[in-house]
Amino acid sequence: MRHYANKQHSEREFQVGDWVFLCLQPYRQSSVHHTNCLKLAPQFYGPSQVLARVGKVAYTLDLPPGSRIHPTFHISFLKPKLGSNVAASTALPPLSDTGLVTWTPEKVLQRGMIKKGNSAVTRWLIKWMGLPDHDATLKDAASILDRFPDFNA
Structure with a gap:
């Protein structure tokens, strides 16, 4: 054993x-x-x-x-850590007072449309504040505007 x-x-x-x-x-x-x-x-x-x-x-x-x-x-x-050119997140995620992660969108890198059910939905490639470009994520535009009403796309 x-x-x-x-x-x-x-x-x-x-x-x-x-x-x-x-x-x-x-x-x-x-x-x-x-x-x-x-x-x-x-x-x-x-x-x-x-x-x-x-x-x-x-x-x-x-x-x-x-x-x-x-x-x-x-x-x-x-x-x-091996090598000198390793791309990784250098910061821990930002936290609110309650201990939850608080990411805020910085800018829209790309825009696109997809079919969801019988309607077209706008998707954005969002760059988050404090993260590099390769950590950007695809999100529905409506959900981003609901969560962050003051965000200017």
Whole structure:
């Protein structure tokens, strides 16, 4: 049994100053990420720098000042950053006072029409504030205008 259990085991160790990605589990940490589709939620945030090693398996990270989570994590939540051109989200999602994620649209990158039932629906490719262009999402124009009435498309 030990042989098969150790087959999946990976030795990881980080030094102070190393860059790592932080694995956040949105179904467990609802104060960090709240979305309707957890399957498509980002799993890794960062990169963040290791500030200190706490014991054998815990590390303290240099998180952004707006994050509302404790900066010490078990090694199983960390993934080493490889290479210098990795495109990832550098900021944790913005949170409201109640702990829910508050994304605000910045601009419309593309517009399009799709058929939904017997009617045509306008879809927008929305760039969200604080996120790069490759994290833009397709949303119905009516739902965006309902949620954000002051948004100028």
